[in-house]
Amino acid sequence: MLYGALEAGGTKMICAVGNENGQILDQVSIPTSTPDETMPKVIEYFKSKLDESLPEDDRIIAVGVACFGPVDVRPNSKTYGNILYTPKIPWRNFPMVKTLKDALNIPVGFDTDVNGSLLGEVTWGCAKGLTDAVYFTIGTGIGMGAMSGGNLIHGMLHPEAGHIAMSVVQGDNYAGHCPSHGACFEGMAAGPALEERWGKPGRELADMPEVWDLEAKYIAQAVTATIYMLSPQKIILGGGVMGQSQLFPLIRKYVLEDINEYIDTKELRNINSYITPAALNGNQGIMGAIKLAEMATIE
């Protein structure tokens, strides 16, 4: 079976065709400008993949969308499938699912970008077979995808764990970068905060241990809060900032210090596999979108 997959990001739309094994067979990237400019190209791509001139086995049967947010993922909502109050003004209230369904006339699966990445990792990556897992992307912003009992977490909206408050580390005088919250997780630890605090982008700070020690303390706070709130079986850390792999041992150390033996589980005793990088080489989001498409054919 072939599925269309759309990883809808703030700067680019990755459109792909994949199969039920998560293999990506074709892929293009389209810049994200305005819906009027971008969506016709996205639709054109997927239309070409279900054209009746193709042999039936070569046509996609559904599309999955892992979308930047906030988005409405509540199936019974009147605005299900819409992008909500995003700072990207032209996309505010854009009906992503309706637009694709109307144009393509096939089932459309839909979730947040980070839930998509998590779904990719749970289906084919480092969290394969787990029912409770979390994926943080730490880059220009910070997002969290979460699964509990085998279901991606939605609820009232969907998690926005990039905005949990941080306890400011002693000696850190940085006020935080988040326009809504100042010193929240994203405000203290996302890429722009690194750059503003230290005067250079993260990739130019690789040889400064104090940068990554402080960064690890904030990430560890968020990871620890996640353990107490969600009790996941695995926590995956991805995104540009986590390209600094020196962060992982520091984060693991500070998480264990923060928990201070209050929780005793085999997962925490195997902290190296508990707090872990993404395994799908940057394809977790688009692979998750393939899975969302497959799930849409079942619903």
Add this chain to the structure above:
Amino acid sequence: MLYGALEAGGTKMICAVGNENGQILDQVSIPTSTPDETMPKVIEYFKSKLDESLPEDDRIIAVGVACFGPVDVRPNSKTYGNILYTPKIPWRNFPMVKTLKDALNIPVGFDTDVNGSLLGEVTWGCAKGLTDAVYFTIGTGIGMGAMSGGNLIHGMLHPEAGHIAMSVVQGDNYAGHCPSHGACFEGMAAGPALEERWGKPGRELADMPEVWDLEAKYIAQAVTATIYMLSPQKIILGGGVMGQSQLFPLIRKYVLEDINEYIDTKELRNINSYITPAALNGNQGIMGAIKLAEMATIE
């Protein structure tokens, strides 16, 4: 149908019989001392409710246990149904489910006390019909029960949200009461912290607004973190401390301030019904245990 229900707490074991409508038909309370002393009385109670001399319709067909923790709620675990590393030493590693099953020979449902309370409220109380909800009990300790997508959250262990770190409120010099974490939520806001900080138990502080203003700020921090992490459709606040109903308007105000319009949902616009007291008059735990018993007959 009749079900046995056990709300297993650190000071008392409430044993009850209820029906499929959550009605409590009989109830006794047994002090929690040691398993050797307490459990024979618990077993005797339930045995008397399934005695063959009773008409068949008057016998319980399962028992549900909402138990103080930490507990092993992972169905496939070798130690499923055990109390784990509790500070109540005689109960450490006590096989609660196995003990009841061996003695009673009927299905036994099992979850944490706070998941039990939440389940009661979701089934018959103020969260009826919701799929994503959270219950905090704020008393001698602080615990959180959580449901996502209709399933109580377990994962690696179960939530322990009483121990998330707090950002200390400016001017508050109290170091916190938690032996593991100092200034965690429980360390800053549970009953013993109130008493240690202000020199009197909470019930004697009712007329001091500064006490409840500070208390509300810490509870609001935890509630806000819960919204970002779990995105529940409702947050129920129960336990002895929440008997101070003056806390509710303050908590709601500080949660909205903390979120600072970052999330815009109809639930948050109706904050009075979003952050709400328990509705089942102190019976939410035992009613949840009735539901756990019913669920055990289906599994």
